Amino acid sequence: MAKEGEKMLSVADLERAGSKKLPDSIREFYNSGSTEQLTIHENSRAFSKYRVRPRVLVDVSKADTSTNLFGGQRVSFPLGVSPAGVQAMAHPDGETATSRACAKRGVSMGISSFSNYSITEVRSAGTNVAPIIHVMQLYTMKDRDLQLRIIRDAELAGCTAIFLTADSPVLGVRYNEWRNDFRTPAGLAFPIIELTTERIQNQTHDSGFTAFNDDAHNWTRDIPWLRSVTKMQIWIKGVLTAEDTLLAVQYGCDGIIVSNHGGRQLDGVPATIDALPECVAAANGRIRVHVDGGIRTGTDIFKALAFGAECCWVGRPAIWGLAVSLSMAVACQMGSVHTECLGRPAENSFAA
Ligand SMILES: Cc1cc2nc3c(=O)[nH]c(=O)nc-3n(C[C@H](O)[C@H](O)[C@H](O)COP(=O)(O)O)c2cc1C
Numbered sequence: 001m002a003k004e005g006e007k008m009l010s011v012a013d014l015e016r017a018g019s020k021k022l023p024d025s026i027r028e029f030y031n032s033g034s035t036e037q038l039t040i041h042e043n044s045r046a047f048s049k050y051r052v053r054p055r056v057l058v059d060v061s062k063a064d065t066s067t068n069l070f071g072g073q074r075v076s077f078p079l080g081v082s083p084a085g086v087q088a089m090a091h092p093d094g095e096t097a098t099s100r101a102c103a104k105r106g107v108s109m110g111i112s113s114f115s116n117y118s119i120t121e122v123r124s125a126g127t128n129v130a131p132i133i134h135v136m137q138l139y140t141m142k143d144r145d146l147q148l149r150i151i152r153d154a155e156l157a158g159c160t161a162i163f164l165t166a167d168s169p170v171l172g173v174r175y176n177e178w179r180n181d182f183r184t185p186a187g188l189a190f191p192i193i194e195l196t197t198e199r200i201q202n203q204t205h206d207s208g209f210t211a212f213n214d215d216a217h218n219w220t221r222d223i224p225w226l227r228s229v230t231k232m233q234i235w236i237k238g239v240l241t242a243e244d245t246l247l248a249v250q251y252g253c254d255g256i257i258v259s260n261h262g263g264r265q266l267d268g269v270p271a272t273i274d275a276l277p278e279c280v281a282a283a284n285g286r287i288r289v290h291v292d293g294g295i296r297t298g299t300d301i302f303k304a305l306a307f308g309a310e311c312c313w314v315g316r317p318a319i320w321g322l323a324v325s326l327s328m329a330v331a332c333q334m335g336s337v338h339t340e341c342l343g344r345p346a347e348n349s350f351a352a
């Protein structure tokens with residue numbers, strides 16, 4: 001375990017250091033899962049069931065982790081930072097700092113609808129450093145005009161895809177938020193959804209979310225509508241089953257993110273690494289499959305790729321990085337481990 005002043009060598013070290021910097025209620029908002037915390041714990045634990053079956057005497061002197069995502073855009077390795085809201089509670093620069101860090105390391109970033117900075121601010125913070133892929137996370141919203149304004153802003157700013165979050169008809173039951181009567185600190189803005197904290201100060205997150213989000217969302221109404229209003233790629237975030245993967249194929253989506261929202265939505269659903277194989281099999285190469293949830297090491301990334309994911313995403317590690325003002329520690333750490341273990345993916349396999 002890293003002590004004060006010691007080098008941070010792993011994401012676990014970063015979690016401890018970042019968590020220590022945060023006030024209790026903010027730390028619990030970021031770090032917790034819903035109700036019994038089954039799924040959040042399972043997400044990480046499930047990776048340890050699987051062992052890497054290595055091949056030796058393979059030339060890894062020129063290992064290259066770069067790859068193409070979203071139909072031809074180059075990234076330095078198959079990792080992105082998942083959309084996560086309210087990052088300015090961890091560091092005043094919030095999502096703009098995450099964007100700079102992602103651009104510096106050549107990885108993609110998801111912009112949450114609950115970002116504390118506008119789409120243009122987040123995107124230009126990154127593109128001022130280096131070319132970067134941004135995807136725009138969207139909810140199905142009661143206010144369709146606002147949803148359309150977000151889509152147009154994302155297009156204008158140059159986002160590549162919409163990640164439609166499908167696992168949140170209502171906000172997950174997070175006891176920590178209720179116990180702590182958690183509210184976003186005053187002074188932070190939510191420019192993408194056109195709200196200031198002053199306007200929502202009397203609302204808890206779950207009541208605010210209920211007012212904003214359309215729990216009547218469904219495949220037949222929402223996906224054709226999205227398709228009719230934008231040429232951006234449409235990805236469904238929050239898929240955990242073969243059945244929903246097949247629906248994503250049927251509705252002409254470009255990809256899915258196998259995700260349980262980092263264990264923050266319905267508790268008791270499977271770990272994403274366990275759900276991944278059935279989704280990959282159902283996709284059968286017709287749409288792309290990415291995954292997030294509990295990914296904390298390069299070997300986790302390797303295992304997800306070996307199970308057929310094209311790319312992995314991480315949520316909380318970037319927030320812990322912000323909290324210690326070291327966003328890039330995440331990507332550096334994961335990048336080096338990833339480089340070490342990736343070798344030649346086609347020549348490596350592993351068994352449960
Ligand atoms: C503090 C926090 C806020 C989040 N906000 C959003 C959000 O606004 N929209 C969304 O689709 N997912 C959101 N997520 C879920 C992430 O996109 C991602 O699925 C999850 O964090 C991945 O798990 P990990 O944190 O274990 O890496 C949030 C996650 C956290 C931790």
Ligand SMILES: CC(C)CC(=O)C(=O)O
Binds near residue numbers: 086264
């Ligand atoms: C700001 C919240 C509504 C976002 C969040 O906590 C989540 O999606 O998990």
